Amino acid sequence: MIDLTPRPLRLLEFYEDGEAARHFSFAVEPLAGEPAAQPGQFFMLAVPGVGEAAFTYVSPPDAEGRFSALIRRTGTLTAALFALAPGAVLGYRGPFGRGWPAAGPGERLLLVAGGCGLAPLAGVIDSAAGELQLIYAARNRAYQVLARERARWHERHALVETLDQGDDGRPQGHPLEALARVLDEDGLPAKVLCCGPEPLMLAVARGCIDHGLPASRIWLSLERRMHCGVGLCGHCYIGSSYACVDGPSYRYDEYLRLLAASGQAAATALPPQPC
Amino acid sequence: MQAYELDSPERLRNHLARERLLYQPQADGQGALRWQRLDDPAQPFVVPAEPPVFSAKAFFFAEREALFRYENGRFIALVPEARPQVLFGLAACDLTAVAYQDRFFAVDPHYQARRAATLLVGLDCAHSCRHGFCAMMDSGPEVRAQTADLILCPLAQRWLLLVASERGAEVLAGLALQPAPADWAQQRDAQALQVAVEQGEQEEIALGCAALNGETVDSQAWEALGLRCLGCSGCTSVCPTCSCFAPLQQPSAGGVVQERVWDSCLYQGFQQEASGHNPGATPGQRVQRFWYHKFGEDFRQRFGRDGCVGCGRCDAVCPGGIGVHQVMKRIGEP
Numbered sequence: 156m157i158d159l160t161p162r163p164l165r166l167l168e169f170y171e172d173g174e175a176a177r178h179f180s181f182a183v184e185p186l187a188g189e190p191a192a193q194p195g196q197f198f199m200l201a202v203p204g205v206g207e208a209a210f211t212y213v214s215p216p217d218a219e220g221r222f223s224a225l226i227r228r229t230g231t232l233t234a235a236l237f238a239l240a241p242g243a244v245l246g247y248r249g250p251f252g253r254g255w256p257a258a259g260p261g262e263r264l265l266l267v268a269g270g271c272g273l274a275p276l277a278g279v280i281d282s283a284a285g286e287l288q289l290i291y292a293a294r295n296r297a298y299q300v301l302a303r304e305r306a307r308w309h310e311r312h313a314l315v316e317t318l319d320q321g322d323d324g325r326p327q328g329h330p331l332e333a334l335a336r337v338l339d340e341d342g343l344p345a346k347v348l349c350c351g352p353e354p355l356m357l358a359v360a361r362g363c364i365d366h367g368l369p370a371s372r373i374w375l376s377l378e379r380r381m382h383c384g385v386g387l388c389g390h391c392y393i394g395s396s397y398a399c400v401d402g403p404s405y406r407y408d409e410y411l412r413l414l415a416a417s418g419q420a421a422a423t424a425l426p427p428q429p430c
Numbered sequence: 431m432q433a434y435e436l437d438s439p440e441r442l443r444n445h446l447a448r449e450r451l452l453y454q455p456q457a458d459g460q461g462a463l464r465w466q467r468l469d470d471p472a473q474p475f476v477v478p479a480e481p482p483v484f485s486a487k488a489f490f491f492a493e494r495e496a497l498f499r500y501e502n503g504r505f506i507a508l509v510p511e512a513r514p515q516v517l518f519g520l521a522a523c524d525l526t527a528v529a530y531q532d533r534f535f536a537v538d539p540h541y542q543a544r545r546a547a548t549l550l551v552g553l554d555c556a557h558s559c560r561h562g563f564c565a566m567m568d569s570g571p572e573v574r575a576q577t578a579d580l581i582l583c584p585l586a587q588r589w590l591l592l593v594a595s596e597r598g599a600e601v602l603a604g605l606a607l608q609p610a611p612a613d614w615a616q617q618r619d620a621q622a623l624q625v626a627v628e629q630g631e632q633e634e635i636a637l638g639c640a641a642l643n644g645e646t647v648d649s650q651a652w653e654a655l656g657l658r659c660l661g662c663s664g665c666t667s668v669c670p671t672c673s674c675f676a677p678l679q680q681p682s683a684g685g686v687v688q689e690r691v692w693d694s695c696l697y698q699g700f701q702q703e704a705s706g707h708n709p710g711a712t713p714g715q716r717v718q719r720f721w722y723h724k725f726g727e728d729f730r731q732r733f734g735r736d737g738c739v740g741c742g743r744c745d746a747v748c749p750g751g752i753g754v755h756q757v758m759k760r761i762g763e764p
């Protein structure tokens with residue numbers, strides 16, 4: 156049987172990390188035999204009196220159960236979370252879902268992230284043994300997240316950052332142009348992992364396919380409203396799949412098949428707020 | 431299957447009610463049938479001509495229930511206390527739906543606690559209800575053996591009692607019963623065939639299903655149907671296989687209780703995210719979703735059968751006139 160009851164989670168500390176975004180450290184009592192969280196998986200965070208919502212790990216729980224997560228203030232639950240001080244007790248269930256595919260020996264990965272979509276990829280970058288390139292798109296400099304991590308990653312990996320609005324108000328690079336350049340100059344990577352607003356991910360996937368990369372080598376992390384995290388409440392559907400158990404990482408060809416079979420078209424309009 | 435002859439369903443019912451809470455479909459005094467607790471053994475058992483307004487799903491998947499309590503920094507699981515109960519007179523379609531949900535909620539402790547404490551007594555239909563098409567959906571008219579503990583079959587002159595599970599055999603202890611005549615199975619089959627004939631070919635369901643899976647229905651057709659959806663959740667409430675729920679936080683003395691309540695994929699906010707992004711933003715998308723969940727081939731693969739059991743309740747309840755027959759007819763039209 157599954158357990159729908161959260162375990163207590165302690166808010167250890169946080170710092171501001173991007174506009175309206177905070178980098179939180181949490182600690183949960185480790186359970187014997189608990190599976191280790193994989194990059195791209197998520198957990199359900201309970202704010203007592205408000206509810207539960209899904210978030211991804213920036214760093215997964217260590218032996219003491221300490222982990223971190225990047226959270227942007229968006230709705231009522233995050234507003235309540237941002238009002239809490241270190242020491243507050245929250246609830247935790249997880250890890251849930253299917254994370255990113257592992258890189259095979261010697262495989263080169265290309266990561267494309269938009270906005271907060273950088274957070275679910277952090278574990279991939281931090282644990283990468285082989286070569287890795289990263290394109291990170293954000294609305295403007297203030298919206299960029301994971302500043303400390305990016306500073307570290309710059310030293311080890313090829314990292315291109317683009318801004319819809321640069322410091323002078325004009326666009327500074329463009330994620331799709333950066334993608335085309337990387338694919339032209341360095342050839343096709345073994346896999347592309349992409350996370351950001353859905354229209355950006357779809358544009359990236361199409362860009363990759365135009366360059367000859369098969370859809371089966373492209374992975375997207377899909378966001379859906381999630382309530383249970385265990386495939387029961389029905390909210391997170393994508394076609395006949397449930398993103399909380401079958402995703403959130405989907406292979407692009409599988410994602411297209413799911414949408415086509417369910418008669419739905421892929422999302423193309425940008426969300427009203429940036430992720 | 432062991433088969434007995436039974437002089438009256440009430441004798442079996444009252445025997446089972448001795449050690450369990452017993453529920454049966456009863457008139458609610460306002461023209462509808464509802465599952466109600468039997469509190470007077472003298473009350474007759476009336477064979478329903480139409481299915482009860484609500485299926486039996488709420489007995490296991492509660493319309494509203496507490497999951498856990500938060501108090502003084504602790505989360506306390508609230509698993510329901512299940513009392514032995516018997517559902518007496520479940521039609522084949524509703525039993526197929528219970529089997530479908532048994533599988534869907536296989537690891538849900540709340541559902542399974544209630545389900546394990548429940549004895550299911552099925553009832554073969556001697557006539558088709560108004561909107562039913564169970565024969566086509568492979569869920570009736572006769573009760574499927576693996577979905578019940580005991581099965582009642584009303585024949586012209588007598589009742590048959592069939593034992594469909596070990597538990598069903600055990601609960602008959604102490605009840606004097608005569609074996610059924612040798613040709614009981616033929617008589618039962620003939621009656622089921624007659625009900626299937628009453629339901630007819632159901633061509634619109636077949637065509638609608640083919641169109642839905644052939645991906646030939648365009649979004650405009652769905653949006654036209656969506657215009658008629660009031661988002662009232664009538665269909666999802668009466669549907670015996672619908673299982674979506676939403677969380678609800680309730681203040682309680684000294685803490686908070688996390689509940690879950692039935693939800694509906696037809697509600698506009700069902701998939702609305704905090705960012706404002708809503709993958710199911712239009713009524714047509716949501717109507718399409720509902721029917722894809724019931725008849726989509728991928729779901730059939732995933733859950734072992736169609737999500738629709740052919741009970742026809744959505745036809746009876748939808749105020750917009752987009753129950754299963756109307757929807758399938760429209761999308762199946764060339």
Ligand code: FES
Nearest residue numbers: 382384388389399
């Ligand atoms: S979050 Fe409930 S089914 Fe996925």
